[in-house]
Amino acid sequence: VKVIRHCIAGCKGTTLDSVKEVYSHPQALRQCQQYIKKHGYMLLEESNTAVAANKIAQLADPTKAAICSEAAAKLYGLEILETSVNDGDYNQTRFIAVQRTLSAQPGDTRVSLVLTLPHVVGSLYGSLAVFADYGLNMTEIHSRPLPDMPWNYCFYIDFDGNLLDQDTRALIYQLTQECAYVRVLGSYPVSQEEGTK
Secondary structure, eight states: OEEOOOEEEESTTOOTTTOOEEEEOHHHHHHTHHHHHHHTOEEEEOSSHHHHHHHHHHHOOTTEEEEEOHHHHHHTTOEEEESOOSSOSSOEEOOOOOOSSOOOOTTOOEEEEEEEOOSSTTHHHHHHHHHHHTTOOEEEEEEEEOTTSTTOEEEEEEEEOOTTSHHHHHHHHHHHHHSSEEEEEEEEOOOHHHHTO
16 A cells, blocks of 8 residues: 655646646546645546646646646656645555466465345345354455446455465355355455554
């Protein structure tokens, strides 16, 4: 997990008063909503914050600025107009590394999976109860709509466990028997400090 601090940056000669439009990734724009609203900027989305910074450098227009990291601003030769423009002081993003094959290490302490449930009463409750049955602590759950199935959702779940542990493997097996779809996304170590936040 990395703490993210956004800045607003523009080409040489840009001032906060001259800026009318800001470019950034949609998530960064959401993380800076209060700042953007206060200044009344028009929003333009880019694929990521570094792309936004590069675009501002190329446009060389003092009415346009990027919301990006200080590193991206410096990389593209932009002037930092203001730092820490994100709404929250504790803005975190989790970065993950992905590989084609599932890996389990003895030091892993967290497991991530995704599942879908039959659209019947109590299906979510029943699936969540399995975690309690095996004494495994669920740390996060997020639902996302299934694009081709209105009113049906997939659930992304993180829980404390290790794929080498019998209880974790038994939990996953039981979920595969009860859920329409289960996929283990991976396992990884979590620092004690991160695990308590």
